[in-house]
Amino acid sequence: MTTTSWLNPLAALVLAPLLPGIINRTKAFFAGRQGQPLLQGYYDLAKLLQKGAVYSRTTSWIFRAGPVVGLAAVLVALVLLPLGGAAAPLNFTGDLILLAYLLGLMRFFTVIAALDTGSAFEGMGASREVQFSVLAEPALLLSLAALGRAGQIGSGSRIEHLSNFLSLSWTYSNLSALAWMRNGTILLLVAGALLIVLLAENSRIPVDDPNTHLELTMIHEVMVLDHGGPDLAMILYGAALKLWVFCALLAGVLIPVRSSYWWLNAGAVIGGIFILGVVIGVIESSMARLRLLRVPQLLTGAGVLSILAFALVLWRQYGTLD
């Protein structure tokens, strides 16, 4: 644990609300609009934090706890998150499992807070959220398992210290340009799977449309309909951080800068994260939201990509699929 590594979560804390701004500006550019200011996310947070709140009589303490637990969970997840070659403050065997389950905790509390309102619309959103996570979760974990192997194959490095084995920071530190040259196909497949998981977990097009005006068709937005004031600020900030986490996981694969300078590694990945924001904006501008019944097929596609990646890992490692 080095002091510089704490700059990773710090960067996320400061820069994450910029990410939705970049996506929105990109979308505005494609639509030929001026668009909202780049810093709109910060303005929204500042405004919401100054407001009071209105609670439904139906709700209980669960509704109030939802945003708090959700934000706390994603904040802890930041502590485990490497930025490419820049290791996370905390890294240990199996930290990727903890990361995935912390996001699971966030989801669980968002969902029960939604159910606490007794509204049919929020129930609908909650139901969809848990449905899609069932398919996204295995794809995410298998992608990361394949990634852990892919960086190591052919590099001649063996797992010397089991204490580092399977930590996210260890996995990402291996994904150099050399790894791309050796195992580019695997990394590309994993990147594809991670991109789909990113879009689904953060409720972006083509899974969910954050700008839709119909509560019936929303997923994430409809779950937080009844929240307002500081609670909504926590939710918005938590969502931005969650988007940051997934973008960092993907950008860490795509940006193979693994120098001996911490600032260069982290800086490159942060640049990558913002480019991903533009990419998401382009995706959202160029396609429509899928019908809800089609979404499971897209997510199954992510699963298939991760299975393919894993099969390729085995092929490369043992020369057989056994």
Place this chain on the structure above:
Amino acid sequence: MFLILLAMSVLIFSGLLSFFCGRNPRRANVIGAGGAILGCVLGLIPAAGVLWTGHNHTLHRAWDVPYGSFFLQVDPLSAFFLLPILGLSAAAALYGAEYLIAYQSRKNLGGPWFFYNLLVAGMVMVTVARNGVLFLLAWEIMSMASYFLVTFEHEKENVRQAGWTYLVATHLGTAFLFILFLVLGRQAGSLDFDRFASAGAYGSSAMNLVFLLALIGFGTKAGFMPFHVWLPEAHPAAPSHVSAVMSGVMIKTGIYGLVRTLTFLGRPEAWWGWVLIGIGLVSGVWGVLFALAQHDLKRLLAYHSVENIGIIALGLGLGVLGLALNQPLLAVLGLSGGLLHVLNHALFKGLLFMGAGAVLHATGTRDIDQLGGLIKRMPWTATMFLIGSVAICGLPPLNGFVSEFLIYVGAFYGTGLQDVSISGATVVVGLAMIGGLAAACFAKAFGIVFLGEARSEHASQAHEVGFPMRIGMLVLALGCITIGCLAPQITAMVGTVVGTMPGLTGSNIQGHLAVAIGPLRSVVLTSGILLVLIALLAMIRSRLLAGRKVELSGTWDCGYARPSARMQYTASSFAQPLMNMFGVLLQTHRSLERPEGFFPTRAGLHTDTGDIFRQNVYRPIFQGVERFLVWLHWLQQGRVQIYILYIAVTMLILLIWNL
């Protein structure tokens, strides 16, 4: 050893006393519950002692039953299973003392307490018996006592049905155990367990046979799919504290039996591990899918037991693979994950069944779609149920995460070993999917039962339960939290238990476990950060809202001015998309009542998901058996003369055959 015997005597004696006090329900209640708690606490002392010191306690006396001997032993494996058995039984007894009061006007309370205490004594005996005859005797006592507890409300038709299913299933399972001990005894020349282990190398075919017999025999008790069909029938039918004990620990005696059998067999074969992983996946995924489809809260929890037994099987499967392929690290991770999940599941499933029992007690219904909004009227129960839900979903910072973490790390490690890579990846994917589905299922169970508005009179007039029931739940909830906080220490303790497995005795267990214990320390640290952050954020939130306008209003229903409780999402609608996605596996039966005319007065949709194995596998088989037996009906003429003729003819044939 003395304390274990004393504990069992206290249990049996207080049970008998309670039985004879049956006319005075209050006295029966106090004696039965008090004896159960005292017996459990007495038994916990030696169990904890054995785990702490690692020394075995043994008692060996002759017994004049053929092939039997009064051979008892508490080793770390037994002690580890005694811990949840005694702990949960004590908490459930306290809970039951209040729960059963509701029945005192129409039921004799001596009977249930007699059988409850006998069930606990039977489970203790099962884990400490070291002789085949003694083991089977204890096994039968346990099964019969629980049968009488399941049929407590025997005036109800479906309870009798459930009891009957249970009785048949458990005895079919026991039949395999008889053959198992015959095979083992034939090889070893004795039915004492120590002789089984020292009998040395069994032939490969004998070993495979023993494994399969144990898998079916013990798997039926544990609830492995497809031998689970009795479980979702019997567990909901029993009184809730008994459901907690049956689901939390009684089915674990099946896991105990399987692990104990593995200790006899030396190095296992690799395909055993694959079979266990396969069973684990089937039980895990299908179990949670069936749970998701249920509308009955206790039935939902019963199917979750099948799921969790699946997770345990995944861990054991990885462990067996590790033993078979001489990968001690994999073996240690898999086995300790599986065994720790036994303890964890006892805690949170006991807690959840008690929560469901409290809901049933307060509202009189188990139908999830009739409930809602209970968190306002039963805040205590709701909080306990929430803790249990977070734990069973394997979410940090509670205990469910710890055991799943061990299995995950084992599986991830396995992905790097050539012969285990595909199994490891399968376990990772399976666990992730089970985790997602379990979270969906408990969001539904907790959300629809406790949150929102009451959907019926039952729910709107509920009341919080009394102190004995609350304390019973609190003890288990604290257990869940403690294991979450002491994860590294508890895992090290499980390591000493795993160290008794043959093939691992010489190896450096704690050294292998360090791979997981170091990370678990970091997990506990992160959990600590999480809790501090939650407290901090909650403080910031209340500080921000202090002095500002905080109003109450109705739920925003998108412009509709008069939302009613009937307009809420129901459990069925919440689960519908997932049910649809996995429709092939569930074969849910839908009956739709379409709205008719311009001003329809009624419309409805009912879904019913029966057990696919019960309907498509067991029913045809048992119908076939019945048809065959009906065909033999002509033998029974009902005349004594004819029966005497049968006897005479049989004797004659035997005489001729022997001459």
